[in-house]
Amino acid sequence: MSRKRDIETLVRFFEEMAELSEIKGEVAFKANAYRKAAETVRSIGGEILEKESVSELRKYPGIGEGIAKKIIEYKDTGRISKLEELKEEIPVELILLLKVPNLGPKRAKLVFDELGVRTIEDLQRAAEAHELARLKGLGPKAEANIAEGIRTLQATSGRLLLSQAYEMASTIKDQLLSRVPHIKIDSAGSLRRMKETVGDIDILVASAEVEQVMDSFCSLPLVERVLARGETKSSIITIQGLQVDLRVVSPDCWGAALQYFTGSKEHNVKIRGIAKKKGMKVNEYGVFAIKDDRKVAGEEEEDVYAILGMSLPDPELREDRGEVEAALEGKLPHLVTMQDIKGDFHVHTRESDGFHTLREMREEAEKLGYRFLGICNHAAELKVAGGLSKDALLREIEQIREMNQAGDSPVILLAGCELNIGNDGELDYDEEVLKELDFTVASIHGGFRQSREQINRRLIKAMRNPYVSIIGHPSGRLIGQRSPYDVDLHEIIRAAAETGTALELNAFPDRLDLSDEYLREARDRGVKIAIGTDAHRREHMAYMFYGVATARRGWLEAKHLLNTMEVDEFLAWLRKAKR
Numbered sequence: 001m002s003r004k005r006d007i008e009t010l011v012r013f014f015e016e017m018a019e020l021s022e023i024k025g026e027v028a029f030k031a032n033a034y035r036k037a038a039e040t041v042r043s044i045g046g047e048i049l050e051k052e053s054v055s056e057l058r059k060y061p062g063i064g065e066g067i068a069k070k071i072i073e074y075k076d077t078g079r080i081s082k083l084e085e086l087k088e089e090i091p092v093e094l095i096l097l098l099k100v101p102n103l104g105p106k107r108a109k110l111v112f113d114e115l116g117v118r119t120i121e122d123l124q125r126a127a128e129a130h131e132l133a134r135l136k137g138l139g140p141k142a143e144a145n146i147a148e149g150i151r152t153l154q155a156t157s158g159r160l161l162l163s164q165a166y167e168m169a170s171t172i173k174d175q176l177l178s179r180v181p182h183i184k185i186d187s188a189g190s191l192r193r194m195k196e197t198v199g200d201i202d203i204l205v206a207s208a209e210v211e212q213v214m215d216s217f218c219s220l221p222l223v224e225r226v227l228a229r230g231e232t233k234s235s236i237i238t239i240q241g242l243q244v245d246l247r248v249v250s251p252d253c254w255g256a257a258l259q260y261f262t263g264s265k266e267h268n269v270k271i272r273g274i275a276k277k278k279g280m281k282v283n284e285y286g287v288f289a290i291k292d293d294r295k296v297a298g299e300e301e302e303d304v305y306a307i308l309g310m311s312l313p314d315p316e317l318r319e320d321r322g323e324v325e326a327a328l329e330g331k332l333p334h335l336v337t338m339q340d341i342k343g344d345f346h347v348h349t350r351e352s353d354g355f356h357t358l359r360e361m362r363e364e365a366e367k368l369g370y371r372f373l374g375i376c377n378h379a380a381e382l383k384v385a386g387g388l389s390k391d392a393l394l395r396e397i398e399q400i401r402e403m404n405q406a407g408d409s410p411v412i413l414l415a416g417c418e419l420n421i422g423n424d425g426e427l428d429y430d431e432e433v434l435k436e437l438d439f440t441v442a443s444i445h446g447g448f449r450q451s452r453e454q455i456n457r458r459l460i461k462a463m464r465n466p467y468v469s470i471i472g473h474p475s476g477r478l479i480g481q482r483s484p485y486d487v488d489l490h491e492i493i494r495a496a497a498e499t500g501t502a503l504e505l506n507a508f509p510d511r512l513d514l515s516d517e518y519l520r521e522a523r524d525r526g527v528k529i530a531i532g533t534d535a536h537r538r539e540h541m542a543y544m545f546y547g548v549a550t551a552r553r554g555w556l557e558a559k560h561l562l563n564t565m566e567v568d569e570f571l572a573w574l575r576k577a578k579r
Helices: 005-023 028-050 065-077 080-090 092-097 104-114 118-128 140-155 162-179 210-218 250-264 264-276 302-304 325-331 356-369 390-406 451-464 490-497 518-524 538-553 567-576
Strands: 184-188 199-204 223-231 235-237 243-251 280-283 284-287 295-297 343-348 372-375 413-414 416-418 442-443 502-506 529-532
Touching: 005 028, 005 065, 005 080, 005 092, 005 104, 005 451, 005 518, 028 065, 028 518, 092 118, 092 280, 104 118, 140 243, 162 199, 162 210, 162 243, 162 280, 162 538, 184 250, 210 223, 210 235, 210 390, 223 490, 243 250, 250 264, 250 280, 250 284, 250 302, 264 280, 264 325, 295 302, 343 356, 343 502, 343 529, 343 538, 356 390, 356 538, 390 413, 451 490, 490 502, 490 518, 518 529, 518 538, 529 538
Parallel strands: 199 243, 343 372, 372 413, 416 442, 502 529
Antiparallel strands: 184 199, 223 235, 235 243, 280 284, 284 295
16 A cells, blocks of 8 residues: 555544544543544654654654554554444444534434434435424534535545546556557546546547557556456556546547547537537547548547537536637637746645745745745634744744845745634734735634625625735535535625635645636636645645646636736735735
């Protein structure tokens, strides 16, 4: 198992222990200790498994002797006996209910005990019958949140985060190319369209050496099991438990097959309709004249669209959201690319809950070729994440100024802060502190279950503050884990346009927030978007790639993003926008 997979498993174990400990009714500090351990392991990453002793592990914040022993046990055996004990003591049906976002351990035990809920289907029926709302401690709003959690789980069940699917597909493509160099290869389906979650991973190859490609694919080192091996299609299960399907086509129909298997279904239906009107038909083998079945295009994807009188739409656009019409009119957007990105607006250092120093994060920005880096450590009120006191923030600002004045790096550091938006829209610091910052990101970190009116009121009040530059992760969702809070994003986008506030596209893989449909609405209303990786380690800064992919799905061009500006241009925009 890979080190990355080990860390993901260890984090999940500690999170499960926290939930099960809470269900069992153990003292609160135990559940809190397990949650803190999960956060620490996630933040530190693979380095934590390099430690050989309890004493070494205890040097990390949030890791006491008991937690350290459990990490050593996992490292040595791949298991944690305490977790297994908890699972033996708690009914498996109750454990499965914990998968539902917005339910939580206490509510899961309540519906289990009081309503006899044993499955997610039971829970859904209870919510639809409004039985949950009648339970003491729940009520209609909690019931609605749980129902939304069930829908979220159903929508994402069995699906992978974009980052997981992309990394696996990239590994497979690289390994296949090393074994069979003279092939064309690309991802297909929702992965090529860079959707935020992906079902099975689809890979397309063009080669005349079908047997060699299939043999190579089915014998890759990451193959756990071969599900099927055919003449044109094979399927495997990887050692990570992921299904990957490979299809091999003839080189002369590569373009048609790539277009067909990329989808989406709705996009392809429109393409076939256009072809029919022009006396042609389109399938995975090519474009054919209906009258004599003569093949007129298909070797390259661009040719498929050109023969229909269309520009080539980028794969991210192919969702039948106007891209077909734009391609016919030659009005497709020139989507932003990674080459356009000059900096990242949202990274943390070890001054709050990050892992690396300010200098180390700047070094990573240099490697990425950035011109600037926005430092956004947590603010005072978020104590659980090491929020900075007023004095600590002022010291950090001074350090940033000194590092910039030294002139020993091409990367300019921007002094920012991730502020907390309180229950009444208040912020962590007074004007005297805020005016010292170059910019701010303001985010909601608590009160997720408040009413839509209150959530919107909080966000809009923050946007009206002249020192709030960007609203962070505006919906608050965690894909497949936590539903968005009840927010009217249409109203938030309108308020952002009115107040000159940018909205964040948080590029962390389980956020990708704002999602593509709201990004496009923001673009159409003239709202600037700021991509921030929310990096807590320097390697997290590579998540910019997924932020750009999501921006492209939202039809964003370079001009719609703050990340494509030079520092002076950004600061000038900010002064004008928030005047």
